[in-house]
Amino acid sequence: IAGITQAPTSQILAAGRRMTLRCTQDMRHNAMYWYRQDLGLGLRLIHYSNTAGTTGKGEVPDGYSVSRANTDDFPLTLASAVPSQTSVYFCASSDTGTGQETQYFGPGTRLLVL
Amino acid sequence: GQNIDQPTEMTATEGAIVQINCTYQTSGFNGLFWYQQHAGEAPTFLSYNVLDGLEEKGRFSSFLSRSKGYSYLLLKELQMKDSASYLCAVIDSNYQLIWGAGTKLIIKP
Numbered sequence: 001i002a003g004i005t006q007a008p009t010s011q012i013l014a015a016g017r018r019m020t021l022r023c024t025q026d027m028r029h030n031a032m033y034w035y036r037q038d039l040g041l042g043l044r045l046i047h048y049s050n051t052a053g054t055t056g057k058g059e060v061p062d063g064y065s066v067s068r069a070n071t072d073d074f075p076l077t078l079a080s081a082v083p084s085q086t087s088v089y090f091c092a093s094s095d096t097g098t099g100q101e102t103q104y105f106g107p108g109t110r111l112l113v114l
Numbered sequence: 115g116q117n118i119d120q121p122t123e124m125t126a127t128e129g130a131i132v133q134i135n136c137t138y139q140t141s142g143f144n145g146l147f148w149y150q151q152h153a154g155e156a157p158t159f160l161s162y163n164v165l166d167g168l169e170e171k172g173r174f175s176s177f178l179s180r181s182k183g184y185s186y187l188l189l190k191e192l193q194m195k196d197s198a199s200y201l202c203a204v205i206d207s208n209y210q211l212i213w214g215a216g217t218k219l220i221i222k223p
């Protein structure tokens with residue numbers, strides 16, 4: 001693999017169900033991010049991780065959790081999905097997480113919660 | 115609050131020039147990015163400005179005025195493949211990226 005991969009590509013989920021979105025990068029980047037993108041709104045940061053073993057909350061963390069057990073993987077979990085979590089979810093990574101560097105994005109996961 | 119303003123949509127003609135503006139009010143400033151996002155795809159990096167002035171990269175240029183809280187992306191010799199959304203993002207004083215909602219650019223033949 002090259003870059004960032006996300007799985008699944010799309011998903012329809014019943015409200016109340018648990019769901020984990022997967023993200024893997026092979027660039028050995030220290031920092032990883034989860035965003036959601038909704039029509040008419042900018043990308044909003046859900047959670048981030050500046051290095052393996054650490055995570056932080058972004059702008060809209062409620063209802064989501066993350067873990068960073070190693071450098072490559074950064075899964076996002078919806079413990080009990082609600083319709084307002086219908087969105088396109090993008091995972092991204094950057095070299096060091098200092099902020100002044102390019103972020104590289106995965107292809108996204110389109111999630112519909114009914 | 116922090117705010118980034120971009121036009122929602124713009125239309126231009128193939129071969130022409132278009133300027134996409136971005137104004138920002140953020141708690142501090144540590145740089146500004148432009149990303150391109152084709153429909154249904156991921157954003158990809160276009161440019162980064164941290165000092166005032168114009169950065170040119172092929173058909174694309176990006177300008178920054180920190181005193182005015184203003185940037186623009188200039189696209190020359192427009193091609194149909196330039197039809198996409200263009201996202202402006204500012205790094206604030208906490209080194210967090212604040213994203214604009216994006217400008218959808220429609221290119222007509």
